[in-house]
Amino acid sequence: MKVLIIGGTRFLGRHLAESFLRNNHEVTLFHRGKTAAPGLLQGVEEIIGDREQDLSLLENKSWDAVVDTCGYFPKQVRKSAEALQKNVSSYLFVSSVSVYEDQSVRYLTEEAKTAVLKDPDTTEIGEFYGALKAACEKEVQKVFGEQALIIRPGLIVGPHDYTDRFTYWPHRGAKGGEIIVPEMKDPTIRFIDARDLADWIVRMAENKENGVYQAVGRSYNFNDFVQKCVANQNDAAIVAVPEAFLIEENVGEWVEMPLWIASEEYRGLDYADDSKAINKGLVFRSIEETIQDTASWSQSRDLESNQWKAGLHPDKEAALLQKWKQKVK
Secondary structure, eight states: OEEEEESOSSSHHHHHHHHHHHTTOEEEEEEOSSSOOOTTOTTOEEEEOOTTTOGGGGTTOOEEEEEESOOOSHHHHHHHHHHHTTTEEEEEEEOOGGGBSOTTOSSOOTTSOBOOOSOTTOOOHHHHHHHHHHHHHHHHHHHHGGGEEEEEEOOEESTTOTTOTTTHHHHHHHHOSEEEEEEOSSOEEEOEEHHHHHHHHHHHHHTTOOEEEEEOOOEEEHHHHHHHHTTTOTTOEEEEEEHHHHHHTTOOEETTEETOOOSGGGGGGGGOOOHHHHTTTOOOOOHHHHHHHHHHHHHHHOOOGGGOSSSOOHHHHHHHHHHHHHHTO
């Protein structure tokens, strides 16, 4: 099978390219060249260009499938879909479980109502991320119809995750010492290893599947997860503090304190139903493997504390620990 990956050099796209190659498929990466393709991706064809203005570079070529890992704006995705309509058989779009209008609802299925993008010309991703992804899905479906496959992952984690939202915890656990963690009222968390997601997407492409699928991952208890992150550190001491204390001290949810969401507004996403994907062969490796591999990769980066994109800065963590100890004296 010949596959075009839009993106494909940083995180999920990298794992997708590796998985397609392992399964003896021909891979073409279309990306901007800002991140060099890993040396281990031997034999891939690279087309360097910007999807906003260089789609002509894809003319006079053909693929069995395209996997779009980096579509965020509906007009952008529509252009890509229309440009590839005649030279690819199916379009696989990586969307997000954040597409739903009411994210507080538990056990969401693929049929739940998605958010409506009020301004189709917006260039602000943050606030409108879910609605943008939902609008992108519709553009792919308009052009490719039954040849469209929409994947809605939850939090994607594992080696090469440059967002640090998950990586912080295996890395912090490996450092040991006193680790401040939220005492969650609801400790349920969900995430999916990028390698599991990639392998499953490859199988879906091979089988020419279509439709919409959530891929959120197993459900875990946050406290058990943190314990596994410190399993190999004898000097690690977990200090659990109430959510109210973190809020009082202006600790940011999700980014500054990764995986923590105190608000009920988004809690439903950690309960989303991905049984449809599991019935199509989605499987998950052990949490221990994901933690270990992520920690090993993170240690190889050798980042300074101020270079992390998520997680408590060591100085702030130390200050919080001191304040908490004084509070409970």
